[in-house]
Amino acid sequence: MPDHAPQPVDRIAPTDEARELFALVRELARREIAPTAADEEEAGRFPREVFTLLSRSGLLALPYDSAYGGGDQPYEVYLQVLEELAAVRLTVGLGASVHTLACHALAGFGTKEQRAELLPAMLGGGLLGAYCLSEPAAGSDAASLRTKAVRDGDDWVLTGTKAWITHGGIADFYTVLARSGGPGARGITAYLVPGDAPGLSAAVPERKMGMKGSPTAQVHFDGVRVPDSRRLGEEGQGFTIALAALDSGRLGIAACAIGVAQAALDGAVEYATGRRQFGRPVADFQGLRFLLADMATQIAAGRALYLAAARLRDAGLPFAKEAAMAKLMCTDTAMKVTTDAVQVLGGYGYTADFPVERYMREAKVLQIVEGTNQIQRMVIARHLAGPESR
Incomplete structure (x- = not known):
């Protein structure tokens, strides 16, 4: 069964340009990524042509300076784009996040000459x-x-x-x-x-x-x-360069995690409202209704947390602790929500005929990459109580 298109999310668009960008990304994802996502993941095929399209569309350059081919977009906007992409196919959303991470050292610490020579091709030249x-x-x-x-x-x-x-x-x-x-x-x-x-x-x-x-x-x-x-x-x-990149990269992982969780919730709601048992939709039963309500609440809380951390970054304020919190909460949320989505679908959720089992398998890696969630807890605790004494 092909993946369904994700339900539109009410995005926080600080400008008309951002609002148009969200609409563009949603349409691109629906048209170019969603129809083949399940089959290509099963076959283990990397969609290089999609990344070429994203690059030429400026979507791999969003948070960087327009002087070097970037999109001049704040992280508040960039992360919501990642969420849209990950909701359709995590390989694409996470890949865009990794590419942005790979450009971070040059954009943030390279010389003016290095940036002028190398960054434009990395941001919009079809490179990965x-x-x-x-x-x-x-x-x-x-x-x-x-x-x-x-x-x-x-x-x-x-x-x-x-x-x-x-x-x-x-x-x-x-x-x-x-x-x-x-x-x-x-x-x-x-x-x-x-x-x-x-x-x-x-x-x-x-x-x-x-x-x-x-x-x-x-x-x-x-x-x-x-x-x-x-x-x-x-x-x-x-090492200082690496840590600075990881603080921003963790926000990318958080956004991708919420994208996967949102896709799982959409699939669970679609199934629960269409599946009938005992003469009525299973969504009418309180046990499932409460489960769906909890899933939606967890997603909304995770989204609010990663956006709050992004706004700190955009304002030039310290955000390392909040980035770790967002990565921790959003990826744990993705694991919980995708597991619950499989439960909503029952036996069908355990089959490859529906995408929720794939979402559950994909969510697990998000608790590991860019610093395991145990490391995130150490980072948060260090900010709260100071480095551990020996």
């Missing part, structure tokens, strides 16, 4: 990015990464392996964090590496329970030479 921080032995403890960057004249030579890389093997560029100095967070530097650099290769994509259309793979750097002109920020500033 990936973000390389995690490693096989450095997941939540990212500061212990081992990929090395050794200076050799005007170049850096990168050697090591990155793990769990979304778009690994198909990206046109990789933002890579590597160890250029001593141990710990202060020895890490950021680099922008072309996807076709000699010595760069990717392993066979991971076999995942969900998000089958989005390739996740290890990426190997075997003596990859990167000119110093592609070093981002100062030497040793890489």
Whole structure:
């Protein structure tokens, strides 16, 4: 059964331009993504042509400066676009978020010359990015990464392996964090590496329970030479750059999670109002009505939280704690709502004939990526009570 188009959500549009943007994204998603989403996910097919369309439409550049080809949109608007895309197909919504994350280091910490030379093609030239921080032995403890960057004249030579890389093997560029100095967070530097650099290769994509259309793979750097002109920020500033990107990236994951949850709720309501038992729609029974009401309330609360964090970011205020809260609550909400949606559909919810089982499998990964939800709790607690004393 093909996925249904998501029900329109009353978006918060601060401008007429934003209102038109939401309508454009909704129509694009309905026409170009929804009809084939279920079949392509089942087949594990990555929709590169959709990302090319998004790039040419300016939808992969929304939160960046128009001087470099960006859309000049606040995060409040950008995140709602991600939610619309994820509600139709998480591979697309999450992919757009990852691409934005991969551009963050250059846009925020690159020199004026670097931005002018490289950023326009990354934002609107049909390119696709990936973000390389995690490693096989450095997941939540990212500061212990081992990929090395050794200076050799005007170049850096990168050697090591990155793990769990979304778009690994198909990206046109990789933002890579590597160890250029001593141990710990202060020895890490950021680099922008072309996807076709000699010595760069990717392993066979991971076999995942969900998000089958989005390739996740290890990426190997075997003596990859990167000119110093592609070093981002100062030497040793890489971990600071990574954390700044993750704060924003967590908001992207939160928005995607609410998109998946909204799609699951829409499917559950559609089924419950059409399915009849004991002579009436199952939606008439109080047990299901209360379940649907709780699902809708949780979604609304999660959406309000990620938008509140986005407004802090847009105002130039600290938002790291609120980003962690939004990522935590929204992804937990997605897991709960999608599980309840399967329950609403009963036996049909457990079959691939309806999309809610896919939503449930996809929701799980959102509790893990961009910092597990256990890490989010640590971040929140640190902001509340200060770093743990030893």
